[in-house]
Amino acid sequence: MRFSDGVEWSVHSCLVLAALPEGVGLPGAKLAEFHSLPAAYLAKHMQALVRAGVVESIPGRHGGYRLARPASEITVADVVTAIEGNRSAFRCTEIRRQGPGAGQPCEYQTACLVSRVMGGAEQAWRSELSKWTLADLAFDPASAAYLRQDAWLSDVLEARG
Amino acid sequence: MRFSDGVEWSVHSCLVLAALPEGVGLPGAKLAEFHSLPAAYLAKHMQALVRAGVVESIPGRHGGYRLARPASEITVADVVTAIEGNRSAFRCTEIRRQGPGAGQPCEYQTACLVSRVMGGAEQAWRSELSKWTLADLAFDPASAAYLRQDAWLSDVLEARG
DNA sequence: GTCCCTATACTCGGATAGCAAGTGTCCGAGTATAGGCGG
DNA sequence: CCGCCTATACTCGGACACTTGCTATCCGAGTATAGGGAC
Numbered sequence A, B: 001m002r003f004s005d006g007v008e009w010s011v012h013s014c015l016v017l018a019a020l021p022e023g024v025g026l027p028g029a030k031l032a033e034f035h036s037l038p039a040a041y042l043a044k045h046m047q048a049l050v051r052a053g054v055v056e057s058i059p060g061r062h063g064g065y066r067l068a069r070p071a072s073e074i075t076v077a078d079v080v081t082a083i084e085g086n087r088s089a090f091r092c093t094e095i096r097r098q099g100p101g102a103g104q105p106c107e108y109q110t111a112c113l114v115s116r117v118m119g120g121a122e123q124a125w126r127s128e129l130s131k132w133t134l135a136d137l138a139f140d141p142a143s144a145a146y147l148r149q150d151a152w153l154s155d156v157l158e159a160r161g
Numbered sequence C: 001g002t003c004c005c006t007a008t009a010c011t012c013g014g015a016t017a018g019c020a021a022g023t024g025t026c027c028g029a030g031t032a033t034a035g036g037c038g039g
Numbered sequence D: 001c002c003g004c005c006t007a008t009a010c011t012c013g014g015a016c017a018c019t020t021g022c023t024a025t026c027c028g029a030g031t032a033t034a035g036g037g038a039c
Helices: A005-018 A028-034 A039-051 A076-084 A112-130 A133-136 A139-149 A154-161 B004-020 B028-034 B039-051 B076-084 B113-130 B134-138 B139-145 B152-157
Strands: A054-058 A066-068 B053-058 B064-067
Touching: A005 A039, A005 A054, A005 A066, A005 A076, A028 A066, A028 A139, A039 A054, A039 A066, A039 A076, A054 A139, A076 A112, A076 A133, A076 B113, A076 B152, A112 A133, A112 B004, A112 B076, A112 B113, A133 B053, A133 B113, B004 B028, B004 B039, B004 B064, B004 B076, B004 B134, B028 B064, B028 B152, B039 B053, B039 B064, B053 B152, B076 B113
Parallel strands: none
Antiparallel strands: A054 A066, B053 B064
C-alpha cells in the first residue's frame, strides 16, 4: 500500500491557495514553482481537485486556481479523496465463495466479515482525516510558513494586478 | 491507493489455518486449493507471513504451514503488515523545504504538519485492525464457514495421517 | 526380528517474465485582456 | 473623447510516452518418510 506523491503535493498546494486573499486565483505554473514541483504533473492533479469540487479554475488571462469553498469548510479527507478516488482501498473479491471451502448460498446474505473489518478500519482512517480542515493546517502557528508569503507570493500577486 | 490482492488472500488463508487442529500443518498447495487461488502466487505471500513470524513453515514430506501463535494472539493488523510492509503509506518528501516557499531552517525542527495528520490517520487505521484477532473472525458464528471443514478439509488431513 | 542405510516423494524458498497503474510530459482549445480603429 | 472590434497572450484541459511496483509462474534446495537390506 502506497500513496501517490500527488497526495502530498495536492495538500500542500491547497494550503498555499488557502493563504491567498479572498477570491484571488493563482496560476498552476506559479503554484508549482512555489514548492519546485513539476508544473505539468501538478496540473494533472489539480484537474482532479477541480472535478471533485475542492478547487475551481478560472480560465482566461488572469485566471488560475482558487479554493471552491472557505478553507475552514474543506477537510484533508476531501483533498485526499479527490486524488485517490473514493473507492475502497480493500476490494473484496469474495474468494470465500470459491473452491471446496465455499459454503451454501444462504451463508452469503451477510457481507464477508473480513471485508467488514477492513472497511471499518478504512472508515476510521477517513474519519481521522475529516477532523482537520485546510484552515487548521494553513493557519497553525507552528507551521505558519505559508503565511510568510511576503517575499515571493505577494510579488506574484502584485505583478498580476 | 489500493491494497494488494494478497492481503485478502492472506487473511482468508490464515483463517483456514486457524481452524486447523493444534499443531497440524497444511501444505501451500492445499491451502490455495481451498479457495481456488493460484498456488504459486499464494506461496509468495506465505513466505512474507513466515518472515514476519505470523505463520511458520514445516519442511519435509508431511510439512506445510501453521500459525506461529494461537489465533487469539494474532491480529488482522499483523497479517496486513506482514504483506504490505510496516512502512507508512504516506511518504513525506519535505517539499515544504523546496522552492520560493521554503522557510528558514529553524522552522523545520518540528515534523511537517501535513505528515503528522496523515500519520495520525494511518495510526487510527492500524489501531482499528489491531482490535480484531484471527480467533474473532474464524470462530464468529455468522461466518463459521471455515469450521465447516468436515467434507473437504478433514479428508485432506486424514489422508495425510 | 531389529537396526541402519538409501532412494524417494513431497515440501518450501528464491529467482525469473509479464502487466497494470502511477509518473512525467507535451501540445491544443478556450477566454479575458489590451491595444487599435472608427465614429 | 467614447465605444467596438480584433489580435494577442495567457490560462486550463485532455491526449501521449515511460518507469516503478504488483501479478503470476517456474524450477531448484532441503527434509521426513518408506522401503529394503544387512546383521
